[in-house]
Amino acid sequence: MTAVGLDVPAVVAPTAPARLRSFVGRLVRRPAAAVAAAYLVLLVLVAILAPWIAPSGPYEQDLSAINQAPSAAHWLGTDDLGRDVLSRLMHGARISLASSVFAVGAALVVSVPVGLVSGYVGGRLDNVLMRIVDGLQSIPPLVLALAIAGLLGPSLRNIVIALAVIFVPTFVRLIRGQVLAVKEETYIEASRSVGATSSYIVRKRVLHNIASPLIVQASITLGFGLLAEAGLSFLGLGIQPPEPSWGVMLSRAYDYIFEAHWLVFPPGVAILLTVLAFNVLGDGLRDTLRGG
Amino acid sequence: MTRFVVRRLVGLVPLLLVLSVAVFLLVYLIPGDPAVTLAGGEAATPERVAEVREQLGFDEPVVVQYGEWLADAVRLDFGESLYTGRSVGDELRDRLPVTASVVLGSVVFALLVGIPLGVLGGMRPGTRTDSAVTAAASVGIAMPGFWLAMILIIVFGLELSWLPVRGYVAFAESPWEWLRHLILPSVALGTLMGATLARQLRGALADVLETDYVRTARAKGLSPVRVVGKHAFKNAAMPAVTVLGLQIAYLFGGTVIIEQIFAIPGVGTYMVNAIVGQDVPIIQGGIMMLAVFVVLANLAVDLTYGFLNPKVRVS
Amino acid sequence: MGAVLEVAGLTVDAVGRSGDTQTLIEDVGFSLSRGETLGLVGESGSGKTVTSLAIMRLLARSLHIRAGSVLLGGSEDLVAASDRRMQAVRGEEIAMIFQEPMTSLNPAFTVGNQIAEAVLAHREVSRAEARRRAVEMLDVVGIPHAQQRVREYPHAFSGGMRQRVMIAMALACDPQVLIADEPTTAVDVTIQAQILELLRQLQADLGMAILFVTHDLGVVADICDRVCAMYAGQVVEQAGVDEFFARPRHPYSDGLLRATPQSTGTQRRLHIIPGAVPTPDAWPAGCRFHPRCEHAVDRCAEATPVLEETASGGLARCLRQHELDLGVRA
Numbered sequence: 001m002t003a004v005g006l007d008v009p010a011v012v013a014p015t016a017p018a019r020l021r022s023f024v025g026r027l028v029r030r031p032a033a034a035v036a037a038a039y040l041v042l043l044v045l046v047a048i049l050a051p052w053i054a055p056s057g058p059y060e061q062d063l064s065a066i067n068q069a070p071s072a073a074h075w076l077g078t079d080d081l082g083r084d085v086l087s088r089l090m091h092g093a094r095i096s097l098a099s100s101v102f103a104v105g106a107a108l109v110v111s112v113p114v115g116l117v118s119g120y121v122g123g124r125l126d127n128v129l130m131r132i133v134d135g136l137q138s139i140p141p142l143v144l145a146l147a148i149a150g151l152l153g154p155s156l157r158n159i160v161i162a163l164a165v166i167f168v169p170t171f172v173r174l175i176r177g178q179v180l181a182v183k184e185e186t187y188i189e190a191s192r193s194v195g196a197t198s199s200y201i202v203r204k205r206v207l208h209n210i211a212s213p214l215i216v217q218a219s220i221t222l223g224f225g226l227l228a229e230a231g232l233s234f235l236g237l238g239i240q241p242p243e244p245s246w247g248v249m250l251s252r253a254y255d256y257i258f259e260a261h262w263l264v265f266p267p268g269v270a271i272l273l274t275v276l277a278f279n280v281l282g283d284g285l286r287d288t289l290r291g292g
Numbered sequence: 293m294t295r296f297v298v299r300r301l302v303g304l305v306p307l308l309l310v311l312s313v314a315v316f317l318l319v320y321l322i323p324g325d326p327a328v329t330l331a332g333g334e335a336a337t338p339e340r341v342a343e344v345r346e347q348l349g350f351d352e353p354v355v356v357q358y359g360e361w362l363a364d365a366v367r368l369d370f371g372e373s374l375y376t377g378r379s380v381g382d383e384l385r386d387r388l389p390v391t392a393s394v395v396l397g398s399v400v401f402a403l404l405v406g407i408p409l410g411v412l413g414g415m416r417p418g419t420r421t422d423s424a425v426t427a428a429a430s431v432g433i434a435m436p437g438f439w440l441a442m443i444l445i446i447v448f449g450l451e452l453s454w455l456p457v458r459g460y461v462a463f464a465e466s467p468w469e470w471l472r473h474l475i476l477p478s479v480a481l482g483t484l485m486g487a488t489l490a491r492q493l494r495g496a497l498a499d500v501l502e503t504d505y506v507r508t509a510r511a512k513g514l515s516p517v518r519v520v521g522k523h524a525f526k527n528a529a530m531p532a533v534t535v536l537g538l539q540i541a542y543l544f545g546g547t548v549i550i551e552q553i554f555a556i557p558g559v560g561t562y563m564v565n566a567i568v569g570q571d572v573p574i575i576q577g578g579i580m581m582l583a584v585f586v587v588l589a590n591l592a593v594d595l596t597y598g599f600l601n602p603k604v605r606v607s
Numbered sequence: 608m609g610a611v612l613e614v615a616g617l618t619v620d621a622v623g624r625s626g627d628t629q630t631l632i633e634d635v636g637f638s639l640s641r642g643e644t645l646g647l648v649g650e651s652g653s654g655k656t657v658t659s660l661a662i663m664r665l666l667a668r669s670l671h672i673r674a675g676s677v678l679l680g681g682s683e684d685l686v687a688a689s690d691r692r693m694q695a696v697r698g699e700e701i702a703m704i705f706q707e708p709m710t711s712l713n714p715a716f717t718v719g720n721q722i723a724e725a726v727l728a729h730r731e732v733s734r735a736e737a738r739r740r741a742v743e744m745l746d747v748v749g750i751p752h753a754q755q756r757v758r759e760y761p762h763a764f765s766g767g768m769r770q771r772v773m774i775a776m777a778l779a780c781d782p783q784v785l786i787a788d789e790p791t792t793a794v795d796v797t798i799q800a801q802i803l804e805l806l807r808q809l810q811a812d813l814g815m816a817i818l819f820v821t822h823d824l825g826v827v828a829d830i831c832d833r834v835c836a837m838y839a840g841q842v843v844e845q846a847g848v849d850e851f852f853a854r855p856r857h858p859y860s861d862g863l864l865r866a867t868p869q870s871t872g873t874q875r876r877l878h879i880i881p882g883a884v885p886t887p888d889a890w891p892a893g894c895r896f897h898p899r900c901e902h903a904v905d906r907c908a909e910a911t912p913v914l915e916e917t918a919s920g921g922l923a924r925c926l927r928q929h930e931l932d933l934g935v936r937a
Binding site: 503504505506507508509510511512513514515518522523526527600601 | 663665694695696697698699702703705707710711712713714715716724725728729773776777
Binding site for chain 2: 131132134135136137138139140141142143144146147148150151152153223227230231234235236237250253254257258261264267268271272273275276279280
């Protein structure tokens with residue numbers, strides 16, 4: 001888009017914090033995105049503060065009160081070992097969010113350089129990298145993540161690796177596409193003609209242009225990561241019990257689906273709302289960045 | 293058109309080669325000496341370790357191993373299970389119709405739900421109906437399929453007892469039972485695709501209805517049904533079809549969990565058990581086969597795209 | 608001869624999300640006789656396209672006709688017609704061609720299909736007959752090898768050829784009125800001349816009335832019999848084409864004329880009307896043109912001019928029309 005190109009050489013470039021403030025200002029004027037962002041901030045706070053604010057510990061059992069429906073003592077009831085579901089949900093937020101955040105982070109660390117090089121260098125290297133990306137993208141992502149996690153052995157670290165592998169192709173493709181688009185922009189030509197080195201151009205201009213779509217994609221991928229973690233843990237190839245993650249809790253709830261239906265709802269609703277929040281935030285970011 | 297298809301098919305060869313290398317190398321993800329791990333860990337007898345090593349060809353250089361594996365794989369021979377000794381190819385063949393049924397059911401459900409919702413929203417952008425469609429689609433996209441499966445089991449299986457919640461009946465055995473057993477899994481698996489389709493179609497249709505050629509169609513005196521059904525829909529279908537293509541990979545991935553939940557003896561269940569047991573030949577064979585299906589499905593989407601957009605056929 | 612199309616008092620409002628309304632065109636009126644071509648002229652934003660879409664009842668959902676009538680054949684008011692009746696009118700009685708030949712045809716269907724469906728929508732004919740009509744029409748609008756080309760998709764046609772296809776489609780059912788909304792704006796000059804020639808010839812053969820919407824007075828001089836100039840949602844002048852060019856009665860018409868390069872005659876500097884057409888929310892009080900008018904006096908900002916008969920039998924909306932001596936000075 002030419003509009004992007006015209007934005008960059010602003011005569012008086014606002015300072016970074018000022019830009020951020022005005023951006024956040026425009027974002028929160030979208031009610032849906034604002035609610036999503038507020039929910040996510042709250043969730044992160046709960047996750048961080050879980051050890052201090054949860055009604056009880058995540059492993060505290062009370063075998064005299066198992067599979068209880070929600071009550072004043074246990075707002076979301078108790079599970080098959082008499083553990084407080086609300087407390088496990090709060091602690092589970094830590095692990096579920098962490099695995100998704102780390103996976104997206106790891107995927108970005110790999111994708112950004114690969115995508116930049118592929119797009120900027122082009123030629124045969126680009127061809128080879130793109131075939132690999134094509135190949136990875138034709139394996140159903142969940143199956144690939146399962147296989148990787150299964151072969152490496154289930155653990156938080158390995159889930160992060162498995163999820164990162166399935167995220168990388170999308171990010172690489174996105175970054176490469178942006179680099180190719182930006183390469184065509186005339187202002188790149190302009191800075192080349194005044195003798196700027198190519199690595200300088202990549203750093204300054206290209207990074208500036210890929211940031212927006214990358215942030216949007218990252219937000220949506222965080223939601224997908226949460227879903228994938230839950231899926232992996234549900235099948236026993238992710239977080240291992242008794243550690244609480246939302247997927248582990250759902251898996252446990254499924255085992256007791258005949259005895260205690262309601263156990264299915266707290267972790268499921270938590271996943272649904274959080275994924276929804278990431279997606280809505282991603283859409284809001286996209287619309288805001290597009291300049292609405 | 294034939295040349296177009298042939299060219300696309302030939303184009304798949306390098307992709308499939310890259311895929312096969314990736315799938316083959318998966319075994320090296322196993323920490324330590326894979327042969328020892330796969331033979332049962334440190335406690336394994338040296339004979340068993342040697343047996344596994346030989347079966348998987350670990351005693352040869354990697355390139356030779358890959359060559360042999362690929363030569364067998366193109367004949368659909370993926371070796372035998374490390375534990376049961378059964379042929380992986382045979383087992384996949386037996387289970388494929390089951391998984392195909394689930395995937396088919398899901399696509400049908402996705403189309404049945406996604407198209408009407410997308411059209412409903414796209415025809416009147418900005419209205420309350422449209423907002424409702426958009427909201428429903430957003431929830432459908434964020435909904436974990438296996439959680440939805442559990443809710444369906446609770447509501448339709450346990451509370452209402454309308455539909456079976458476990459197992460699978462072959463079509464040849466009883467078409468009616470086949471259908472009944474597929475309904476809940478298809479809904480659980482197809483919701484994501486249906487929601488994505490509704491969202492895409494809604495957006496595309498809203499855009500297309502603004503175009504000059506739709507105005508031309510109205511200026512000709514065509515009825516609203518023909519304007520939307522013929523002129524707008526065919527063009528709006530293009531982006532929607534593209535999205536369906538991308539979704540197919542997720543659909544095949546989703547079968548793994550959905551089959552597990554509904555105890556359906558398909559490729560997914562087979563894969564999960566193999567992954568849990570690190571049964572390498574099954575993992576390799578299963579992934580390879582699923583990937584080939586995804587590639588072929590994407591090809592089908594490409595061809596559909598060529599049908600929808602006459603320009604693609606020419607270039 | 609009676610008018611085939613008579614527009615009177617046509618007023619269109621835009622309704623905002625919060626229910627606020629904004630008038631886009633106001634009290635627009637003109638009439639069109641059989642075999643006649645009326646040029647509807649004005650800068651972009653003057654309301655020409657809204658007027659033509661309102662006649663067809665093809666306005667965007669957020670726009671609605673508040674008042675006025677569009678009489679077809681002297682008796683039937685299209686503003687009050689049912690949606691079903693309008694479907695029958697469109698294409699059959701009144702057809703329309705548009706500015707952008709590149710985007711006005713559906714890329715996903717062959718041109719033959721798109722012409723034939725117009726026939727099928729209005730005539731009780733078989734597909735094969737509709738198809739034959741499509742070939743015939745392509746031939747009529749001068750597309751060579753019509754028999755083959757009828758099977759091709761729009762992307763195989765050039766811009767000028769696509770506009771011919773549009774004309775073929777519009778005239779396939781022999782409409783009484785053709786509304787041509789800037790049909791030559793997006794094509795280059797030689798093509799433009801060919802399209803105009805084609806329209807003129809088709810009109811001579813078929814006898815339909817043409818409402819020719821354009822901002823290009825050169826085109827108007829070429830093809831129109833009468834001119835109706837619009838400014839800021841109002842008709843400001845109506846006159847026969849010779850009279851309009853020789854002696855415009857409204858300073859806006861005069862400004863437009865002096866802003867048009869002449870292919871013949873003496874060289875002179877092109878005039879530029881200062882400023883731009885105000886948006887509907889910024890229409891000034893008094894005469895809407897007065898802030899841009901070089902002849903404006905104090906009362907132009909206060910008194911609202913009405914359409915009045917001119918000395919030569921046309922209509923003009925100017926307080927000073929009898930005082931001013933406008934027209935191209937050599």
